[in-house]
Amino acid sequence: MALKRWMKGLLLAGSLMITAALAAVLFAWHQANAVLDAPLALDEPVEITVDSGQSARALLRQWQAQGWVGDELWLKLGLKLRPELAAIKTGTYDLGPELTVAEALARLVEGAEKQFQITLVEGGTAAQWLAQVQAHPRVEVTLEDVVALDLALGLEDQPSEGWLYPDTYAFVDGTTDLALLSRAYQRMVTAVEQVWDERQSELPISTPYEMLILASIIEKETGQPQERGLVSSVFVNRLNKGMRLQTDPTVIYGVGEDYQGRITRKHLNTWTPYNTYRIHGLPPTPIANPSLASLQAAVNPDESDYLYFVSKGNGTHQFSRTLREHNNAVNRYIRNQ
Numbered sequence: 001m002a003l004k005r006w007m008k009g010l011l012l013a014g015s016l017m018i019t020a021a022l023a024a025v026l027f028a029w030h031q032a033n034a035v036l037d038a039p040l041a042l043d044e045p046v047e048i049t050v051d052s053g054q055s056a057r058a059l060l061r062q063w064q065a066q067g068w069v070g071d072e073l074w075l076k077l078g079l080k081l082r083p084e085l086a087a088i089k090t091g092t093y094d095l096g097p098e099l100t101v102a103e104a105l106a107r108l109v110e111g112a113e114k115q116f117q118i119t120l121v122e123g124g125t126a127a128q129w130l131a132q133v134q135a136h137p138r139v140e141v142t143l144e145d146v147v148a149l150d151l152a153l154g155l156e157d158q159p160s161e162g163w164l165y166p167d168t169y170a171f172v173d174g175t176t177d178l179a180l181l182s183r184a185y186q187r188m189v190t191a192v193e194q195v196w197d198e199r200q201s202e203l204p205i206s207t208p209y210e211m212l213i214l215a216s217i218i219e220k221e222t223g224q225p226q227e228r229g230l231v232s233s234v235f236v237n238r239l240n241k242g243m244r245l246q247t248d249p250t251v252i253y254g255v256g257e258d259y260q261g262r263i264t265r266k267h268l269n270t271w272t273p274y275n276t277y278r279i280h281g282l283p284p285t286p287i288a289n290p291s292l293a294s295l296q297a298a299v300n301p302d303e304s305d306y307l308y309f310v311s312k313g314n315g316t317h318q319f320s321r322t323l324r325e326h327n328n329a330v331n332r333y334i335r336n337q
Contacts, residue, residue, distance in 0.1 A: 035070040036078040036085070036102040042068060045096040049173070050108055056086040059108075060101075069101050078102075085109060092173035113172040120184060122166035122291035123219045125253075129164060129184075129289065133177045140176045152178050153185050162212045162286025163188050184289075191292055199299035204239035205282070215298040216286035220249035224316055228293055229302035234309055234319065236301045243307070245276035253287035310334060 040063075050059065056079060063069045079086050088108035095104050116138045120129050127146050134141045143149050150160050165187035169180055196208040205211055214235060222231050238245055252259045254274030255267050268275070274283040290298075308326035309317040312333050320326040 035075055036082065036105075037100050038070055039100050040068050040095060040097055040104055042095065042097040045094055047092060047094055047114060049092045050088055050090050052090045054088070054090075056088050056105060056108075059088065063101075075101070115170045115172065117168055117170050118180070119168040120164065120166050120289070122294070123288050124166070125288055126160045126162075126164060130177065130181065133180055138171070138173045138175070139180065140174050142176045142178050149178070149181060153182065158209070159285055160185065162216050162289055164289045165191060166289055166291055188289070191295060195292070195295045195299060198296075200301070203299060204236060205298070210282055211295065211298045212290070213282045213286045215290035215294040216288045217245070217247055217249060217282075218297050219290040219294040220288050221247060222317065225293060227317060228297035229300070230304060230306065230319055231309065231317070232297040232301035233304040234306050237305065237307055239281065241307075242280070244278075244280055245282070247276050250274045250276045250283050250287055254283070 057076060060069060060075045060079075061072055064072045064075070069075060082102070085102060085105040086109075088105065089111040091108075091111060091113040093107060093112070094114045095107070099107070116136070118133060118136055118139075120132070124132075126149065130143065130146055130149060133139055134143070143152065146160065150156065150158075153160055153163070155163065160181075164181060164184040167184070167187065169183060171180055192208050192212060196211055199211070205214055214232070217235065218228055218231050222228060235245055235247075248263050251267050251270075251272075251274065252263060254272030255270060259267065268277050271278045273279065274287065276283060304319070305321050306319040308320040308323070308329075310320075310326065310329045310333055312318055318329040318333060320329055
């Protein structure tokens, strides 16, 4: 009988120990998950950077020291219970108080880095865009100048001018200037190929590069979308007749830093490869990076018999068929006669 009572006592003690152990495991499991599923203790969104080689445990210790998360012991256990949250990726991230600890770690595991943006506006030059990109605090500078960009893009025989597509580009912290501008270059290559395939027949331009040059001039001549086709028609008509283009933006591009905001007779008389008052046909390269709309206008001009246009001073132009009409328009809108 005594043996039976001893065995029962032993079994009861064993059951109590197992129950206590299970209770402890369940408590630990609950605590670990509760800490992971708790919201980050943040008052406002913060930007954080995960350095190369930094572990999730080290990051959580850092967050615990900053008071963003709960007890480190439970967090360590939580990572063992949910090991998929430990494979965090290097990068810069935005975290907000709406995220739980687990959701924040999942964002880092996914590599959903914070996105920055830069807008390259149509009509800008390669030099202007390179300077703009390099001035962004989140861009890593690797290029010395535009010549280095030309070489890096494989454009040894021609400049990158005109070959960069205007748009807003999203990127992550530490993206290089070359990586950003390479994306713009690839976009323009694709656009040029597509638009060239959709061109009108019997144009006075014979290559996609000539289209790019003409498009860049159209881009600089008007900021009014509805006028691009008419501006293009003037240039196409003049090229067909063997007339010089006589467009001021090419002169300005050719004189470079000598232009100080006002075009002068000296500029018009100075010979450069870009002075379309002195040369026949197109200049040797684009003078800016054109928009898709200007590319399309270059090879699909409006049908007109206009040969001249002059600014009205309000962003639009007066188009003329004859030199006499043009001179009258110049007197009206430029000389106020």
